[in-house]
Amino acid sequence: MASTSPVLLVIPVFNEERFIGELLDRVHRIVKPGNILVVNDGSTDNTAAILSQLPVNILTHSQNRGKGAALLSAIRYAQEHRYSWILTMDGDGQHQTGQIDAFLQAIANDQADIILGNRQKWGVKMPFHRILSNGITSIILSLCSGMQRIHDSQCGFRAMRVTCLDRALFREMGFQFESEMILRLGKQQCRFLEIPVETRYGSESSSIHLVNDTVKFIKLVIKSFFWN
Numbered sequence: 001m002a003s004t005s006p007v008l009l010v011i012p013v014f015n016e017e018r019f020i021g022e023l024l025d026r027v028h029r030i031v032k033p034g035n036i037l038v039v040n041d042g043s044t045d046n047t048a049a050i051l052s053q054l055p056v057n058i059l060t061h062s063q064n065r066g067k068g069a070a071l072l073s074a075i076r077y078a079q080e081h082r083y084s085w086i087l088t089m090d091g092d093g094q095h096q097t098g099q100i101d102a103f104l105q106a107i108a109n110d111q112a113d114i115i116l117g118n119r120q121k122w123g124v125k126m127p128f129h130r131i132l133s134n135g136i137t138s139i140i141l142s143l144c145s146g147m148q149r150i151h152d153s154q155c156g157f158r159a160m161r162v163t164c165l166d167r168a169l170f171r172e173m174g175f176q177f178e179s180e181m182i183l184r185l186g187k188q189q190c191r192f193l194e195i196p197v198e199t200r201y202g203s204e205s206s207s208i209h210l211v212n213d214t215v216k217f218i219k220l221v222i223k224s225f226f227w228n
Contacts, residue, residue: 005035006084007107007159008077009100012039012070013091017046024054026097033057037077038091039070068170068177075165087159095157096198103159103195112193113164114185116150117157119199137217141179144224145186150194153182157197164190176216183224 009031013020020038027036033055040048042064051058059073071088078086085107089095095117106115138153156178164185172180186192 005032007035007104008074008081008083008086009036010039010071010074010078010086010088011036011091012041012067012074012088013043013047014041014064014067014070015043015045015047016091017043017050019093020047020091021050021054023091023093023097024056027100028055030097030100037074039073041065041067041070066174066177068173068175068180071177072167072170072173075162075167078162079167084162085159086162086165088156090156094199096200099157099195099197102197103157106193106195107159111191113161113190114182115159115193115195116152116182117155117197118152118194119155119197120151133214137179140217140221141182141186144221145182145192146189148186148192150182150192152194153179155197155199157199160185161190164188172216172220174216175213176220179217180220180224183220184227187224187227 009027011020011023011027024036024038034057036056038051038056038058040051040058040060042061048060057077059077061069061073074086074088087100087103099117103115106112134152134154138150141153142148142150158178160181165181169184170177170180
């Protein structure tokens with residue numbers, strides 16, 4: 001069945017009972033429920049119960065498989081339902097839904113194949129350890145992605161052209177998936193664009209582990225040199 005919009009809004013969630021209801025209430029003011037997909041990645045709290053009461057499309061993983069696995073499920077859904085674009089945002093309420101229109105406008109103007117949110121241009125007060133890791137990884141990814149300057153590689157608020165996403169190529173199932181996506185699309189000479197986005201940091205803790213995920217990132221970059 002063909003989609004009613006070229007853009008599918010995707011929200012991967014894991015134990016987001018505190019935020020998902022309010023977030024979807026705000027999203028519904030901008031995007032029709034039929035073009036929203038929530039991927040419940042094995043939540044063990046009340047996330048599933050909350051989602052069951054809301055008018056959105058839901059994919060459920062029986063156990064937590066990682067953000068990359070959730071996004072791969074969303075890509076498969078988008079391909080099956082003939083969407084042209086996927087727009088992703090995190091389920092913890094940090095991303096401002098009012099900025100969805102900026103992504104939709106960039107998509108309509110056919111300005112790029114991947115559109116990355118850039119929290120740096122907005123002057124976000126990001127925790128220092130995130131500034132450090134994000135800055136280093138962004139520079140490395142810029143150098144490895146056809147020299148296209150990337151300032152905020154870890155931002156989950158991004159849009160991708162579906163035809164650029166070959167599910168068979170991706171290997172990362174966790175948070176490194178988003179870096180792998182940049183690397184692979186860069187090697188395909190896809191066009192990159194950044195737009196400023198505002199992020200609200202609250203009391204929630206990051207699921208990214210600085211040391212372990214840094215090691216995984218380094219391994220990913222090394223492996224990327226051997227991709228065809």
